[in-house]
Amino acid sequence: MVRYLVRRGGLLVASLLFASVALFLLLRVLPGDPANALLTVDATPEQIEAARRQVGSDRPLPEQFVTWLGQLVRLDLGRSFVSTLPVGPEITDRLAVTVPLALTAFALAIVIAVPVGYLCARWSRTWYGATISALSQLGIAVPVFWVGMLLVFVFALRLRVFPSGGFPRAGWADPGAALTALTLPVLTVALVMSASLIRYVRSATLDVLHSDYLRTARALGASSAEAMWRHGLRNAAGPVVSILGIELATTFLGTVVVESVFALPGLGSMLVKGIMQHDYPVIQGVLFVSTVTVLVIGFLADLAQRLLDPRLRRASSGRSR
Amino acid sequence: MTRRRRSLVAGAVLVGLLGAVALLSLLWTPFAVSDTSGGRLAPPGGAHLLGTDRLGRDLATQLMVGARIALLTGLGAVAIGGTLGLAAGLAAGFAQRWLDDGIAATLDVVIAFPTLLLAMLVVAARGASLGSAVLALGLAMSAVVARLTRILVKRVLALDFVTAARTSGTSWPRVVAEHVLPNVWPTLVVNLALQFGLAVLAEASLSYLGLGPPPPNQSWGRMLQEAQSTVLTAPAGLVAPGLALVVLVVGANLVADGLREVADPLAGRAS
Numbered sequence: 001m002v003r004y005l006v007r008r009g010g011l012l013v014a015s016l017l018f019a020s021v022a023l024f025l026l027l028r029v030l031p032g033d034p035a036n037a038l039l040t041v042d043a044t045p046e047q048i049e050a051a052r053r054q055v056g057s058d059r060p061l062p063e064q065f066v067t068w069l070g071q072l073v074r075l076d077l078g079r080s081f082v083s084t085l086p087v088g089p090e091i092t093d094r095l096a097v098t099v100p101l102a103l104t105a106f107a108l109a110i111v112i113a114v115p116v117g118y119l120c121a122r123w124s125r126t127w128y129g130a131t132i133s134a135l136s137q138l139g140i141a142v143p144v145f146w147v148g149m150l151l152v153f154v155f156a157l158r159l160r161v162f163p164s165g166g167f168p169r170a171g172w173a174d175p176g177a178a179l180t181a182l183t184l185p186v187l188t189v190a191l192v193m194s195a196s197l198i199r200y201v202r203s204a205t206l207d208v209l210h211s212d213y214l215r216t217a218r219a220l221g222a223s224s225a226e227a228m229w230r231h232g233l234r235n236a237a238g239p240v241v242s243i244l245g246i247e248l249a250t251t252f253l254g255t256v257v258v259e260s261v262f263a264l265p266g267l268g269s270m271l272v273k274g275i276m277q278h279d280y281p282v283i284q285g286v287l288f289v290s291t292v293t294v295l296v297i298g299f300l301a302d303l304a305q306r307l308l309d310p311r312l313r314r315a316s317s318g319r320s321r
Numbered sequence: 322m323t324r325r326r327r328s329l330v331a332g333a334v335l336v337g338l339l340g341a342v343a344l345l346s347l348l349w350t351p352f353a354v355s356d357t358s359g360g361r362l363a364p365p366g367g368a369h370l371l372g373t374d375r376l377g378r379d380l381a382t383q384l385m386v387g388a389r390i391a392l393l394t395g396l397g398a399v400a401i402g403g404t405l406g407l408a409a410g411l412a413a414g415f416a417q418r419w420l421d422d423g424i425a426a427t428l429d430v431v432i433a434f435p436t437l438l439l440a441m442l443v444v445a446a447r448g449a450s451l452g453s454a455v456l457a458l459g460l461a462m463s464a465v466v467a468r469l470t471r472i473l474v475k476r477v478l479a480l481d482f483v484t485a486a487r488t489s490g491t492s493w494p495r496v497v498a499e500h501v502l503p504n505v506w507p508t509l510v511v512n513l514a515l516q517f518g519l520a521v522l523a524e525a526s527l528s529y530l531g532l533g534p535p536p537p538n539q540s541w542g543r544m545l546q547e548a549q550s551t552v553l554t555a556p557a558g559l560v561a562p563g564l565a566l567v568v569l570v571v572g573a574n575l576v577a578d579g580l581r582e583v584a585d586p587l588a589g590r591a592s
Contacts, residue, residue: 015430023442141570143522143542145529146563149549153556250435257437257526261549272530275445283445290438298433 004306012299019291020072023284024065055081055280068284077285082277087285091267095289097167098259098266101182102252105189109251110244112194117201121209124202133202139195144254148188148261155184165263185255185262193251200243201236208232238309245301249294329579335572339388339565346385354378354386354537362555371561375551380544384561387541390534391521391569394455398520399513401459402466407509409463410470411501414478415493425471431464436523444532451534454527458520469512473505507584514577518570525566541566 043051052058056067071078077087116132123129156164162184168177208214209232217227256268263269267286274282351370352359357377365372371380413424431439436458443457477483483500491499527533528542541562548558 011426011429014426015433018427018430019434137574138567138571141518141522141567141574143525143529143545143563143566145526145542146545146559146566149545149552149559150563153552153559157553157556249433254435254437256441257529260530271441272532275441275532278445283442287438287442291434294433294435295430 001306005303008299008302012295015295016292019295020069020288021065023287023291024068072288077288078281080274080282081279082282087281090270090282091285091289094265094267094270096172097182097264098252098255098268101185101189101258101264101266102248102255104182105186105193105255106248106251108186108190109193109197109247112190113197113201114240116194117198118205120198120202121205124206132198136195136198136202139192140199142192142195144188144192145257145261147192148185148258151184151188152261165261167264181262181264185258185264188258188261189251189254193247193254197240197243197247200240204236204239205232208236211235234308238305241308242301242305245298245304248301249297252290252293252297323582325579325582327579328575329582332572332575332577332579335568336576339569339572340392342385343388343392346382346389350379350382350385352379352382354382354539356382362551364555365557372555372557374544374547374558375555380558380561383539383544384541384565386537386539387544387562387565388569390451390538390540391524391566393451394458394524395517395521395569395573397455398458398462398524399517401456402462402516402520403509403513405459405463406466407470409467411474411497413467413471414474414501421471425468428464428468428471431461432468434461436461436519437526440523440527441530441532444527449527449532449535451538454524454533458523461523462516462520465516466509466512470505470509473508474501477501477504507580511577511580511584514573514580518573518577521566521570521573 049058056064059067075088077091079086080090120129120132120136124133152164155162163181165181167181168174170177172178208228211232213231214227217231218224222230255266256271258264259266259268260272267290270282271286271290273279274286351368355378359369359373359377359379361373361375361377363369363373363377365380369379369381371384373379374383409424409428413421413428416424439461440454440457443460444453447453447456477500478487480500483496486496486500487493524533524540525542525545528540529546531543531546533540533542544562545559548555548562552559
């Protein structure tokens with residue numbers, strides 16, 4: 001396990017480095033000087049020079065990269081070109097919207113998907129099982145922002161039970177308003193996400209239901225529920241947990257689009273605004289924070305899967321291919 | 322007809338229908354794309370089958386042009402992702418252990434990076450255009466395809482008859498052409514059909530965010546974004562572009578499901 005931790009941790013660090021290089025290069029090497037964001041079309045050569053000095057794009061690339069890495073290590077993400085405010089604190093502010101949104105939606109999706117997926121597998125030979133299965137097929141084909149718009153139309157514009165968008169100016173200091181503001185966004189993300197989760201839970205359950213060890217347990221006199229509880233659960237959980245890691249990462253970033261639907265001041269809308277304004281420090285900062293989050297979630301999900309499944313732990317002593 | 326054969330036919334009909342609409346839009350649309358003669362936010366019916374948008378442009382025309390954009394993005398991304406992914410996957414499958422490990426680790430990092438973010442990064446660097454969208458989605462897809470190809474190639478290379486061919490001196494291009502590709506492509510095609518649907522959805526999201534192809538390339542995603550701003554006065558605008566997206570993606574997924582029988586004839590009988 002220790003050996004695995006070291007190897008998987010090494011991969012995490014390598015991935016982080018790789019991601020920071022990729023982020024840096026993509027925004028610098030491609031055509032267009034980041035200093036252009038500070039300039040108007042009719043800028044004089046002196047103004048261009050001054051802007052390049054301010055942004056640091058007059059330095060050689062390796063030097064710029066070392067500067068950037070140095071700032072990252074000190075958790076300094078630079079200042080926005082447009083608002084000239086530091087990027088780091090703004091990201092922290094916006095995480096206060098994105099993180100609760102993503103985590104609640106994730107939890108709700110699991111609460112919906114696990115029982116529905118399980119029953120769907122149990123009822124796989126009946127018409128209602130097939131109907132749920134078909135509905136989840138449909139669910140994975142629906143764009144998440146469309147679901148959000150339809151929910152807004154029904155619950156905000158027609159029934160007027162929830163606000164159609166926005167977030168209270170006071171933020172979480174006004175918990176009631178903050179919660180009502182997040183209800184429809186959470187529902188949107190959770191509904192779309194549960195559609196794909198249901199399919200994974202269903203197929204993992206089906207695998208277990210058709211397994212020899214479950215049949216043996218039943219033959220030895222265990223009731224169906226007991227066999228499932230004692231032998232099936234852990235086996236079915238393995239593949240689902242590994243998918244959950246990927247899904248949590250996807251949710252975290254899937255909120256980009258949903259935040260736009262509901263005009264929420266989250267990380268996603270910060271990124272979209274940054275891209276439209278060519279605000280490089282904002283783009284880099286948001287993408288860096290997102291990437292770190294996604295990679296760390298992946299790391300934790302892999303560890304969780306190891307803890308759940310002893311067979312994986314044993315396989316790691318040899319080289320698995 | 323088996324269940325999978327039925328999915329294949331149903332999916333092909335749905336995708337084919339939208340393909341026909343896209344082709345038709347090259348020759349004829351009810352109105353010109355930028356024709357604003359219909360008056361603002363005309364309700365559905367009459368000359369404007371789906372009504373008009375806030376600038377007075379015909380929505381049915383936009384929907385037809387949108388089919389073209391959606392299919393172009395999907396097919397373009399699949400072409401880029403399929404070609405690059407197949408090449409990288411084959412290279413990794415045949416390579417020395419150290420090179421193979423390197424490629425595999427790189428792929429894992431790229432795959433950990435969500436498609437939409439990667440696409441936004443490319444848009445940030447290159448500007449919003451149809452080319453940016455296709456390129457970004459294709460690159461993201463190529464990592465997934467490469468990982469799958471690599472695994473499939475390794476599996477085929479471990480088979481006895483392939484080892485026999487290699488030890489008896491068959492050159493590697495011939496091994497690829499005669500043994501690897503025929504055994505790998507069916508699974509790959511299924512995956513590409515699924516990836517097509519994902520690329521279409523990702524393009525719609527980009528366009529909805531205002532980071533997709535600029536006008537006059539009216540994409541379904543941007544139609545929805547524009548419809549949202551007039552939802553109070555003209556809610557009907559929400560319906561058609563969303564339904565069109567669902568039909569295309571469901572169609573692609575059904576095709577993928579149906580092709581699975583071709584890829585693995587025994588799988589259909591077991592379930």
